[in-house]
Amino acid sequence: xxxxxxxxxxxxxxxxxxxxxxxxxxxxxxxxxxxxxxxxxxxxxxxxxxxxxxxxxxxxxxxxxxxxxxxxxxxxxxxxxxxxxxxxxxxxxxxxxxxxxxxxxxxxxxxxxxxxxxxxxxxxxxxxxxxxxxxxxxxxxxxxxxxxxxxxxxxxxxxxxxxxxxxxxxxxxxxxxxxxxxxxxxxxxxxxxxxxxxxxxxxxxxxxxxxxxxxxxxxxxxxxxxxxxxxxxxxxxxxxxxxxxxxxxxxxxxxxxxxxxxxxxxxxxxxxxxxxxxxxxxxxxxxxxxxxxxxxxxxxxxxxxxxxxxxxxxxxxxxxxxxxxxxxxxxxxx
Amino acid sequence: xxxxxxxxxxxxxxxxxxxxxxxxxxxxxxxxxxxxxxxxxxxxxxxxxxxxxxxxxxxxxxxxxxxxxxxxxxxxxxxxxxxxxxxxxxxxxxxxxxxxxxxxxxxxxxxxxxxxxxxxxxxxxxxxxxxxxxxxxxxxxxxxxxxxxxxxxxxxxxxxxxxxxxxxxxxxxxxxxxxxxxxxxxxxxxxxxxxxxxxxxxxxxxxxxxxxxxxxxxxxxxxxxxxxxxxxxxxxxxxxxxxxxxxxxxxxxxxxxxxxxxxxxxxxxxxxxxxxxxxxxxxxxxxxxxxxxxxxxxxxxxxxxxxxxxxxxxxxxxxxxxxxxxxxxxxxxx
DNA sequence: TTGAAAGCGATACCAG
DNA sequence: CTGGTATCGCTTTCAA
Numbered sequence: 001x002x003x004x005x006x007x008x009x010x011x012x013x014x015x016x017x018x019x020x021x022x023x024x025x026x027x028x029x030x031x032x033x034x035x036x037x038x039x040x041x042x043x044x045x046x047x048x049x050x051x052x053x054x055x056x057x058x059x060x061x062x063x064x065x066x067x068x069x070x071x072x073x074x075x076x077x078x079x080x081x082x083x084x085x086x087x088x089x090x091x092x093x094x095x096x097x098x099x100x101x102x103x104x105x106x107x108x109x110x111x112x113x114x115x116x117x118x119x120x121x122x123x124x125x126x127x128x129x130x131x132x133x134x135x136x137x138x139x140x141x142x143x144x145x146x147x148x149x150x151x152x153x154x155x156x157x158x159x160x161x162x163x164x165x166x167x168x169x170x171x172x173x174x175x176x177x178x179x180x181x182x183x184x185x186x187x188x189x190x191x192x193x194x195x196x197x198x199x200x201x202x203x204x205x206x207x208x209x210x211x212x213x214x215x216x217x218x219x220x221x222x223x224x225x226x227x228x229x230x231x232x233x234x235x236x237x238x239x240x241x242x243x244x245x246x247x248x249x250x251x252x253x254x255x256x257x258x259x260x261x262x263x264x265x266x267x268x269x270x271x272x273x274x275x276x277x278x279x280x281x282x283x284x285x286x287x288x289x290x291x292x293x294x295x296x297x298x299x300x301x302x303x304x305x306x307x308x309x310x311x312x313x314x315x316x317x318x319x320x321x322x323x324x325x326x327x328x329x330x331x332x333x334x
Numbered sequence: 335x336x337x338x339x340x341x342x343x344x345x346x347x348x349x350x351x352x353x354x355x356x357x358x359x360x361x362x363x364x365x366x367x368x369x370x371x372x373x374x375x376x377x378x379x380x381x382x383x384x385x386x387x388x389x390x391x392x393x394x395x396x397x398x399x400x401x402x403x404x405x406x407x408x409x410x411x412x413x414x415x416x417x418x419x420x421x422x423x424x425x426x427x428x429x430x431x432x433x434x435x436x437x438x439x440x441x442x443x444x445x446x447x448x449x450x451x452x453x454x455x456x457x458x459x460x461x462x463x464x465x466x467x468x469x470x471x472x473x474x475x476x477x478x479x480x481x482x483x484x485x486x487x488x489x490x491x492x493x494x495x496x497x498x499x500x501x502x503x504x505x506x507x508x509x510x511x512x513x514x515x516x517x518x519x520x521x522x523x524x525x526x527x528x529x530x531x532x533x534x535x536x537x538x539x540x541x542x543x544x545x546x547x548x549x550x551x552x553x554x555x556x557x558x559x560x561x562x563x564x565x566x567x568x569x570x571x572x573x574x575x576x577x578x579x580x581x582x583x584x585x586x587x588x589x590x591x592x593x594x595x596x597x598x599x600x601x602x603x604x605x606x607x608x609x610x611x612x613x614x615x616x617x618x619x620x621x622x623x624x625x626x627x628x629x630x631x632x633x634x635x636x637x638x639x640x641x642x643x644x645x646x647x648x649x650x651x652x653x654x655x656x657x658x659x660x661x662x663x664x665x666x667x668x
Numbered sequence: 669t670t671g672a673a674a675g676c677g678a679t680a681c682c683a684g
Numbered sequence: 685c686t687g688g689t690a691t692c693g694c695t696t697t698c699a700a
Contacts, residue, residue, distance in 0.1 A: 004693055015495065015671045020695060029634060030669060050448045051385045051394070052693035060385070061669045062428070064448065076410035083431055084403060087438070092445060094396070094426045097417055104421070106387065111426060114384045114395065223616065252616050259618070282557065282586050284593070284618040338677055349687040352681060362685055386677035389692045671700080676693105682690080 003044045006131070009054045012040035023048060023183045054116055062092045063305065064112040066105060066162065067123045070097045072222065073277040077332055078123060080145060081298025089306060101123045107192075113140070114209070118304050121145055125187050125218075139310040145301040146292070148188060153294045155308065157301040157319045161189045163255045164290045164323040165196030165244075171288070171325055172242045173204050176334035177270060181240035182212040183229040183250050185222075190214070193274065197244060211236060215250075226253020234261050242270040251287055266332035276326050285329035293321050337378045346374035354612045356585070357382060359663045373623035379419040388450055397639065398446040400439060406556070407611040408581065408626070409457065415632025416455060424453075434459045434552045447460060447474065455479055459521050459552075474517060479635040480626070481523060482652075489642065491635040492654045495523045498624045498657040499530030499578075502606050505620045505659055506576045507538050507621070510668035511604060513533050515574035516546040517563040517584050519556075524533050524580045527608065531578060545570060548583075560587020568595050575668055576604040581613050585621055589664070600666035610660050 007015040008141035014033060019029045022037045025325060031039075041045075054060045065082060067075045083093050094117065096108040101106075103126055109131055112120070126132060129152060135142050136154070144156040158174060172180055184190035194212065201208050213229040217286035230253065232321060233240055251273030255265050265271050265285055276291035300319050307313055343350045348367060355361045356371045364370075376629075388394045396473050399416060401409040428451065431441040439458060443465055444453070453475030460466060463486055469476050470488070478490040484575050503608055506514055516531060518524035528546065547563040560579060564587065567574055579585035585607030589599050599605050607614060610625035634653050641647055 001691095008691080017671055017673095017696080018669085021670090024695080026696095028669060033669080045446060047448050049389075049693050051388050052676090052696070055383075055389060055678090055693080056695045057676070057699075058695075060449070061445075069414070070404075070413050071407075073405075073407065073410075076413075079410075079429070080403070080405040080431060083429065087430075087442075090445070092430070092442075093451070095413070095417065095419075095429050096426070097378055097414060108421075109427075110381060111395075114381050115394070115426070116383065116385050134494075138555075182594050220610075221486070223612075225551065231377040242348045250432050256616075264544050278555075278557075282613060283616060288464060340677080350678080351680080351687055351689090352685090355686085358679080360680090364685060366683070367686080379682045383677050386692090389677080389694090391692070392679075472671090669700105672698090674697085675695090679691085681688105681690085684686085 002049075003046050005048070008037065008040045008046050011044060012036045022138060042167070049306060059118045059309065060116050060279050062094060062115070062117045064108070064117040064120045065093050065095050065123070066098060066108060066120060068125060069093065070095060073247065073279050074275045074294070075123065077277055079296050079299055080296045082121065082145075082302055083298075084300045085302035098124045100154055101127055106131055109135070117127040118309060121144070121301055123147060124296065127187075141305055143301055143305045143308070144226075145297055148192070149188070149189075152172045153316050155304055155306060155313070155317050157321070159189070159292055159297075160320050160322045161192035162196040163266055165193030165272060166200045167196075167323065167325050168193070168244050168290050169200035171195040171327075171331065172244065172270060172272060173206070175242075175331060176232075177242040178204075178206050179238070179240045179242070179310045181207070181209060181230075181243040183226060183243060183248075183254060184214050184246035185218070186210075186214040186216060193246055201215055209238075209240065216258065222247065222249035223253040223256070226250035227257050228253075228265055230254035230257040234258070234263075234287065242331070244272050246274050247254065248275045248280050248287060248289055249275040251289065251330070252279070252283055255283065255285075266330050270334075272331055274323075277291060280326070280328070288331040289326055290323040293327045296321060336383075337380050338383070339589075340379075340392065342371065342374045343614075344382050345378060346370045359427070389560050393452045394450050395424060396428060396449070396451045397458070398442070398451045398454045398507045399427050399429050400442060400454060401429065402432055402459060404435050406431060406583065409489060409582050411576045411611055411620060411628050412457060412632055415629045416479075416636055417632075419633045419636035423635075423636065424597040430457050432458045436462055440465055441623040443469070452643060453477070455635055457481060459624075460642060461521075469574055475639055477635055477639045477642070478632055481521075482526070483522070487650050489638055489647070489651050491655070493523070493626055493631075493632055494654050494656045498608060499527030500534045501657065501659050502527070502608065502624050503531040503534035505661075505665065506578065506604060506606060507534060508666060509539070509576075509604065512538075512545070513574045513576070513625060514538050514578075515543060515564075515567045515577040517560060517577060517588060517637070518546075518548050518580035519552070520548040527580055532555035542573065543572075556581065556583035557587040557590070560584035562587075562593050563589035564591040568592070568597075573604065576606070576665070578606050580608050582607040582609045582614050582621060582623055585623065585664070586613070586617055589617065589619075589659055604665040614660070614662070622665040623660055624657040625660045626657055630655060
């Protein structure tokens with residue numbers, strides 16, 4: 001049978017209240033009693049039941065992390081960095097992949113609410129903010145990461161996507177490219193990137209192509225989506241000299257198709273990706289890409305949500321990190 | 335304030351016992367009362383507190399998943415497949431990365447025990463089985479996946495690693511290779527693979543090289559470990575014509591170094607990997623590799639642990655899946 | 669400094 | 685069929 005606080009109390013010849021106090025370092029307890037209680041806990045190998053204590057209003061020390069897809073390297077790396085920080089702070093993370101399906105998002109959220117997680121970290125698409133608002137209304141801490149929602153008041157650790165798109169385009173422009181393709185998902189962050197991208201073009205007085213690709217079908221693999229988009233460019237009759245892909249997986253898909261067509265990256269077509277996941281260094285050629293500070297994001301978002309738990313924030317916080325261009329071998333002067 | 339079973343009872347003009355019964359479909363309840371209760375729940379937007387019900391002995395519907403590293407594609411893909419099945423069954427997964435550190439394993443396990451997870455799925459190295467035995471002694475369901483422990487009685491979904499090593503070697507042997515290098519981690523599964531590998535060589539009357547590499551330092555990245563091992567082979571004065579790497583990441587590390595040395599894969603050196611993670615199709619050349627049925631494993635292991643919850647098993651179960659050779663472009667006839 | 673007792677939200681047994 | 689009540693393990697007043 002599981003050993004409870006009662007067993008410890010009996011063993012130490014004190015009341016359960018006293019045991020509770022020594023565990024939580026509350027009230028004033030005599031040195032001797034404290035030691036007796038500790039010895040009893042040791043002896044019985046006592047482990048407090050967090051469920052029971054959570055029932056009385058304390059935290060569950062568990063946080064829900066909602067992401068689109070754990071098998072996507074960007075999100076698994078992000079999840080890992082969040083988990084690391086959580087572990088340091090003695091929290092656990094429940095990870096939920098939504099595949100951008102609202103239905104899954106909703107089911108996960110209500111399941112985790114029932115389990116009384118202390119808060120949510122949201123990295124999913126969430127085009128529908130109702131559910132999020134619901135959480136906020138119920139005073140459940142929510143922090144957004146790697147996604148941004150303008151015009152929506154919420155704590156967030158976000159990336160400056162506009163800047164990312166701008167810098168990526170700038171890099172290509174400086175290399176002399178004028179005819180640049182673009183592949184993206186139809187989500188807010190990617191739309192921001194294209195905005196930056198277009199603004200950069202504008203500064204060079206270059207008209208963007210008419211056929212900028214947004215992927216609609218969110219269920220297919222991103223690599224395949226990259227394949228398809230790149231193929232369209234190759235068959236368009238006006239092959240771009242460079243392509244900006246909104247994440248590394250799309251970029252890789254593009255590279256594959258380009259190579260299959262007998263062309264070379266970067267000699268014939270330059271590619272720049274986004275995210276700088278581990279696979280960017282693995283592919284051939286190593287990918288020039290916009291680096292998201294994944295480690296930093298994980299840490300910041302955990303620290304942010306913890307500070308909310310502690311009630312240290314009544315104001316809304318939005319931490320914006322800037323991406324960095326990492327030059328590798330997939331881009332080249334025209 | 336949170337709405338509780340008492341609120342529902344009051345709203346529906348019944349006792350909490352009745353409400354509880356209709357929720358759990360227990361006992362016999364009049365059609366009218368049932369409807370009244372349901373209406374009340376709807377109206378108040380009632381969500382049962384799982385903590386409270388877990389306190390009375392019911393399940394928490396939460397499972398702990400202990401893996402070495404969530405950022406490793408094999409484990410993130412495995413985690414994803416487990417999560418998918420868990421979601422179908424209305425379970426949540428708490429993911430913990432241990433980096434093969436016993437200290438982390440222990441901390442995670444005791445944390446999750448306190449949180450009363452229903453069981454553990456272990457995919458970590460666990461060279462030290464004490465902690466596992468402890469769980470078993472306390473009657474906490476444990477299932478091992480993607481790792482095997484011979485001479486240890488436990489439920490497991492394992493891969494036939496011996497067969498995997500055997501097949502990989504066989505493939506190389508059939509292509510005419512005789513001088514084959516080997517790169518592995520120093521964990522049980524990899525030791526099994528080498529056993530199969532050597533047995534295959536034996537059938538061809540080939541003496542294995544003396545310098546088969548086991549990586550000791552588990553903290554470095556696997557790609558880097560692959561780099562280092564492959565470099566040793568290149569500098570050994572007796573360059574192998576093929577290398578069998580015990581996972582895809584190691585294989586990729588080897589490919590990088592070989593290419594940097596001005597050699598070609600597979601023309602100069604053939605490489606076969608292990609796992610068949612998504613990145614195997616992404617690298618250049620696409621990796622010939624032993625495929626672990628990741629989807630299948632995730633499903634089997636979830637179903638296995640659930641069947642243990644249900645008490646459907648008193649006997650020990652060990653499900654062994656066989657890996658498949660997936661031929662791509664990184665191996666070639668000698 | 670310590671303890672008795674009331675609750676947290678649900679389950680389950682036993683009456684009626 | 686329905687309801688009263690003890691119980692799960694812990695926290696938290698409030699007295700002593």
